[in-house]
Amino acid sequence: MNDLSDPGISQQALAGHLGVLPSRMVLLLDGLEQKRLVERISSPDDRRNYALHLTPRGQQQGLTPGVHPGYRQLGGMQ
Numbered sequence: 001m002n003d004l005s006d007p008g009i010s011q012q013a014l015a016g017h018l019g020v021l022p023s024r025m026v027l028l029l030d031g032l033e034q035k036r037l038v039e040r041i042s043s044p045d046d047r048r049n050y051a052l053h054l055t056p057r058g059q060q061q062g063l064t065p066g067v068h069p070g071y072r073q074l075g076g077m078q
Helices: 011-018 022-034 069-074
Strands: 038-042 050-054
Touching: 011 022, 011 050, 022 038
Parallel strands: none
Antiparallel strands: 038 050
């Protein structure tokens, strides 16, 4: 299963995986990119799409793969 721990996933695929509207995913990724946790790299297969990659700073965050910290706070995942 692709997620940000699997480099190169597209924004659209990640939105689908997380069940987030694509327009909302753009806003979430904008915030992560501003914090230099994620970078968008033009897809070599389709220049209309971006491949998402964690930056070295993003890899140091110590997050459990597949679990967003907000879900833990809401009690959705432990």
